[in-house]
Amino acid sequence: MQQSGSLACVGLGMMLGAHLSPRSRSHIQQADVVFGLVSDPLVELWLQQMRPDARSLQPFYREGKSRQTTYREMIESMMVEVRAGQDVCGVFYGHPGVFALVPHKVIELARKEGFPAHMEPGISAEDCLYADLGIDPGTYGCQHYEASQFMFFQRRIDPSAYLVLWQIGIAGDRSLARFATGGDYRRLLVELLMADYPPSHEVIAYEAATLPITAPRMGRLPLSEIVSAELHPHTTLVIPPSQPMRRNQAMLDRVAQLDLELSAELS
Amino acid sequence: MSQVIQFLDAAGSNAQLSAVDYAASVAMLQVDADEKQALLDRDHLALATLLDGRSKMYCYINSPDSDEPEPMDDDDDGGMPEKEE
Numbered sequence: 364m365q366q367s368g369s370l371a372c373v374g375l376g377m378m379l380g381a382h383l384s385p386r387s388r389s390h391i392q393q394a395d396v397v398f399g400l401v402s403d404p405l406v407e408l409w410l411q412q413m414r415p416d417a418r419s420l421q422p423f424y425r426e427g428k429s430r431q432t433t434y435r436e437m438i439e440s441m442m443v444e445v446r447a448g449q450d451v452c453g454v455f456y457g458h459p460g461v462f463a464l465v466p467h468k469v470i471e472l473a474r475k476e477g478f479p480a481h482m483e484p485g486i487s488a489e490d491c492l493y494a495d496l497g498i499d500p501g502t503y504g505c506q507h508y509e510a511s512q513f514m515f516f517q518r519r520i521d522p523s524a525y526l527v528l529w530q531i532g533i534a535g536d537r538s539l540a541r542f543a544t545g546g547d548y549r550r551l552l553v554e555l556l557m558a559d560y561p562p563s564h565e566v567i568a569y570e571a572a573t574l575p576i577t578a579p580r581m582g583r584l585p586l587s588e589i590v591s592a593e594l595h596p597h598t599t600l601v602i603p604p605s606q607p608m609r610r611n612q613a614m615l616d617r618v619a620q621l622d623l624e625l626s627a628e629l630s
Numbered sequence: 631m632s633q634v635i636q637f638l639d640a641a642g643s644n645a646q647l648s649a650v651d652y653a654a655s656v657a658m659l660q661v662d663a664d665e666k667q668a669l670l671d672r673d674h675l676a677l678a679t680l681l682d683g684r685s686k687m688y689c690y691i692n693s694p695d696s697d698e699p700e701p702m703d704d705d706d707d708g709g710m711p712e713k714e715e
Contacts, residue, residue, distance in 0.1 A: 380642020400691065404683025405674060409635050424688040431693060455691070462692040512694035530690055539693055575641040576672040596689050 367448035370441065370473040372459040372466035374485020377571040379406050382486040390483060394452030396444040400437070400465070402456040402597055403573040410454060417454070420465075430539040438469045445478050456573075458487035462509060462529050488599060489527070491571035495579045496601065498525060503604050510534040510600070514552055522559040523609065526602040528552075531568075532594045546590045553589055560605045562587035567601040568594065633661050634669065634681060 371390045376382020391397060391410075397417040399410045410417050420440070423433045444451045453459065459466035460482050473480035489507070493500065504524030510531045520526055528534070533541060535548030553562070560566075563585050570580035584592060589600065637659060641647055647655075656669045668676040677683075 378642050380639040402687055402689035403674075404678040404685075404687055405635065405638060405681070407687070408632065408681055408683050409639060412632060412635055419684070421684060421688060430690060434691070434693070456689065464692050466691075509692055509694050515694055530692060533690065542688065542690070574638060574674050575644075575647075576638065576669070577674055 366477060368445040368478050369450045370445050370453065370470060370478060370480035371451070371483060372453040372455065372470055372481075373483040374455050374457050374459045374487070375401060375406065375410075376486035377457055377488055377491050377573055379403070379409055379574050381575065384483065384485065387483045387485065390452045391454055393450070395449040396451045397454060398437075398441050398451065399454040400456070401454065405574060406456065424542075426542060427540050434465050434468070437465050438472060441469050442472060442476075445473055445480075446476070455485070457571075458485040458490075460484065461487040461489060462507075488569075488571045488597070491579065492527070492569050492599060492601065495571070495581060496567060496569065498601075500525065503608060510552065511536055514555060520559060522605045523607060524604060528600040528602070530596070531589075531598050531600040532596045542596060543594075549590045549594075553586060556586060556602070560586055560602065564605050565603065567603075568592060569599045569601050570595065570597050632681060633659050634665050634677060637669070 371394070373384075373387035373390050374382075375387070376384075391414060397410075397414045398420055399407065399417050400420040401407050401410060407419060407421070411419075418440070420437045423436050423440075424430070425433070441451055441453055453466055453469065455463055455466055457463070466482060470480040470482055492498065498505070504521065505527060506520055506524055507527045507529065508518065510528040511534055513528055514535055515537070531549075531552075533544050534552045536544050565583050566586050566589065568580060568582040568584065568589075572579045580598070582592070586602070637655065641652070641655075653670060656666055659666060659669070661669075662680070665677065665680050668680060679685075
């Protein structure tokens with residue numbers, strides 16, 4: 364007999380009132396237990412008013428405490444209820460699966476323990492970024508990295524595509540216990556980027572609007588000024604292409620040959 | 631539901647809410663004068679304070695290296711943290 368208990372992780376989207384899907388709303392309304400991790404205090408109040416019994420995951424964060432511990436505690440607190448046979452809904456801002464480790468990990472664990480678990484997509488900051496900045500990721504391609512991961516690992520980037528760096532406010536933090544890193548760490552990031560981008564290259568500090576009474580932040584500045592720019596936990600760095608795309612003539616020639624052969628077969 | 635939160639929720643789903651209609655809608659709300667002014671000023675920080683929203687919100691839920699071993703926190707006793715005052 365299948366054990367009771369289930370898990371659904373849903374996203375509220377970025378803007379209060381604008382992005383919540385009907386399906387995700389129904390998960391929130393119908394769950395036995397609701398956990399929430401949202402990015403705006405007014406959005407958290409909205410969730411609390413929708414579900415007065417909703418449990419915020421915010422108190423698990425603490426300056427100086429490793430976020431790996433925080434994430435583990437968040438996951439365990441949700442799993443306690445799933446194991447108790449409850450239908451649990453984890454509510455997250457944006458899309459619960461985009462640059463969000465906790466929803467993926469808790470779903471993975473729930474499934475491993477034999478519980479039904481799934482994720483409902485939501486509108487992420489990435490989606491808002493495309494809309495607000497008028498960027499189509501399909502035009503030149505778009506690379507996304509967590510800023511610190513971009514610094515700690517050797518990545519091959521294509522400067523003829525967009526490059527988006529997330530969690531730029533804590534770029535370079537290895538402790539996972541800080542909520543901001545300063546200019547010295549960002550200077551290292553800028554030096555890394557200057558291998559492919561000139562210091563004058565215009566980049567965009569982007570923050571999606573979370574309320575209908577606020578506007579997105581779309582601050583344009585030279586790459587070099589990232590060192591001293593005011594960056595927040597929810598700031599994303601968008602780096603437009605610095606070079607035109609370069610044709611792959613060898614591949615184009617091979618495709619042309621294939622087209623000829625196909626035409627010959629059909630005629 | 632708080633009228634302010636309800637109003638913000640409705641405003642978020644109304645793509646055609648003009649500045650004039652916004653101000654008129656705020657004027658009709660049965661809320662405290664401070665809340666009304668904060669809405670008119672579009673001051674979300676003031677609204678959060680007036681409505682006793684959480685003073686500090688964290689939004690990092692991703693780590694750069696998920697393969698790194700977890701640290702041994704000295705004061706990690708697991709479970710839900712105590713409710714904030």
